[in-house]
Amino acid sequence: MIMSGWDARGPKSLMPLLLAAPLLAFMLAFYALPVVTMLMRSVSDPVWSLSHYAALPDDTVFQKVFWNTLYTSVIVTVGTLLLGYPVALALVRARRWAPLILILILLPFWTSVLVRSYAWMVLMGRHGLINEALLAAGLLEQPLRILNTPLATQIAMVHILLPYMILPIANALRQIDPSLARAASGLGATPWRTFRQVVLPLSMPGVAAGVLLVFVLALGFYITPAMVGGPREITLSMLIAQQVDQLNWGYAATLSAVLLTTALAIIAACYRLPGISNAFRMNTR
């Protein structure tokens, strides 16, 4: 940084630190310390011990909820990947349609999760569009129960998380040098081959970023499963909220720690993969 040289008073100015300090202090006070203090309840409530954690393996409720959450996240990630990759390709390749496609992706992306979940309630309800359409087409005799099932959660979550998969993949695709595909084609590769052996591998950093992002977000989802999910399939975040309502802070803190650790562990494990550190890096000089 240019200022480092001429300041005759000292080697490095304190100014940058002074500028960042207010926000850092603010976030420590109103965010970091509260969260950490809460998490400490997992080992300090009612006495200092690791008993909450020790009890987890035998906790059937927790086990069921935890694995259900993981399972849902996996399904949703796979779903968004399968649906998202073609759209990303179209966004990058179809020049003429790109603005329209972008709008169709961004519009739901900009809408709040609450509104989108509500939209699915409208669609999947007993008198919702899906049932009405199927009834009218004569494919059903009675309305199906779609809402309040695991399937409903998965569909709604795929819908909400789809843009988070499409955008990183599109980004990676956009950065592939177009002359590579032309070179492959000139060397005799069919379009499918070119895609499989040139484009697909080079898009992997974007795929990795999208998969990681969607999976971690899906782990922590609360609103959507609560609104459209079944009463018997709850996610970890829903369980945490329940426990807080019942003032079981120790247990709630333990569950929170598990959720947070799972998310962080997955990020840390994938951090070395190409493209991931790009997704998290902040632009600085």
Place this chain on the structure above:
Amino acid sequence: MAGAGRGAAVSLTGLEKSYDRVAAVAGVSLDIRSGEFLTLLGPSGSGKTTTLMMIAGFEMPTAGDIAIDAKSVVAMPPYRRNIGMVFQNYALFPHLTVAENIGFPLKQRGVAKAERAKLVGEALELVHLPGYGERYPRQLSGGQQQRVALARAIVFKPRLLLMDEPLGALDKQLRENLQLEMRRLHADLGITFIYVTHDQEEALTMSDRIAVMNEGLVAQVGRPEDLYDRPSSRFVAGFIGESNFLPAIVRGIEDDVVVAECDGALLRALCPGRPATGEKVMLTTRPERLRFTDGAWSSNAPQNRLSVTVTEAVFAGERCRYMLLANDGTAMVLKEPSSAAIRRRAVGEQAEIAWSVADTILV
């Protein structure tokens, strides 16, 4: 040189700059005269830009002093040094119009709006861009942007103007036009110009004096013709223009001329020092100073002669280039004007070449 009093005299004394024990500038001492056009010339990494940045105040020297008009400025921040500066990529403020860009230094100095507008108008006239005031930098071509950058750097009448490879991003034709404009601007303003470039042709064209830099030190400083005709080191001889290097062994000294044996022939060269007999030395001469002896050219001055074989003949527009091979394997280059009256040599042809002793230097 016009108005010697209008330009600042700059004195660099023992200037050093190190980063983590790597010396970018290793001891530069230079006196830049008031009103002169001095170029810092050198390859990348020679320390020329770092030196310029220290004069401007963006880098703090690790040792040494910088004095402008006999006053040390090392402790002064850049915004108080009152020096004009032009950067390679112009550094025009994209959010301001051309007029606002040029008026910027005047605004910092508290010049009133009306006066500002007048001075900005004059500056635009000076760089041949009248009426461009309301445009934005992104609407201008590279050459126009560079002229605005120049106008901005001189509008507040500094006594010193620093330029960091300002023409590097432009194409050849534009560069040559702007070089002439800068030369003219220098003559009109009469202030001191310090110019940094790696292009030796540019330096030779524009400068009053050139300081050739290499590895953080000044290799030689002098007028363009002095550096060209009398390079003091192998580096300078090789960096400025093209040179032929002839390894030879000293056989004797006569006055200021050394006699050395090269490829069986006795050659004479100008030499500043007193090398010992038997010492291995390098003689150097410029390709365009060589002539084929059977050509239509003669001279009364003392000559060196050598027998060679033509290995390559290249027609390059205004000149013909010949690659020659002496009997001891030394490669040489000869350049002569390409005219229909001069016979083109063929590859493999044996020939004798000659050139003035006065054009031969021992480095």
Place this chain on the structure above:
Amino acid sequence: MTAARLLPATVVGLILLFLAFPIVVVVVVSFSSATYLTFPPPAFGLRWYSAYFGSEDWLRPTWLSLWVAAATVVLATLLGTLAALGIARLPRALRVVAAGLILSPLIVPVIVVAIGIYYAFSRYGLVGSPIGLVLAHTCLAVPFVVTSVSASLAGIDPRLEQAALSLGATPGGTFFQVTLPLIRPGVLVGALFAFITSFDELVVALFLSGSGAVTLPRRMWDDLRFQIDPTIAAVSTLTIVLTVLLMGCAHLLRKRAERMRTA
């Protein structure tokens, strides 16, 4: 369009339909005249919009959400812009730590953040208070401001600041005359994101709203738990319009800043 392209195009078209359709459904339902939630609606009207605009029960949370969002914008933009300016010039180690803390709300599951803040705030009487919401929302919004301003900063040619200094501008003068105008788009985009983040925020509000500071999303949520009222469709449509307007502006601002930068 060749046959080979038709299949992929159809597939992509269907997926895009899948993306856009639910939003369209909500908008259409909001104009329905029926009392129950059904699609397609039997008749159209503005009934649910008048229900919304006529009900204090809906307007109060709307005002609260707007105020909280506005306060969040001011606080987050101020703190975030200063922090972005500082972080850019910190030595690498400190920068990573600072950035890590500031960006962590994007990674930490929001339920953990929500109950952590609830845990601490309930001790200081900040539950059921708009101030508590503002403080919490600022922490959630700041990552967007910092990211946006940092991106803007990184796009500024460092030579511009040198040029300003060489022309006689003090460091302070350089900041106000050169740096600030050039990061303004980044600040504005960050501010818009901060507003939307706060206005749409639900999970933290579920815990912090209490009964004294019910935000619009919280009100909608309560409504959905206890009854299915198409008024929500109207409210949703209005928030969709608001969000799209603001995000659209942010998008355009970014494009304009890009254009201005490239010479």
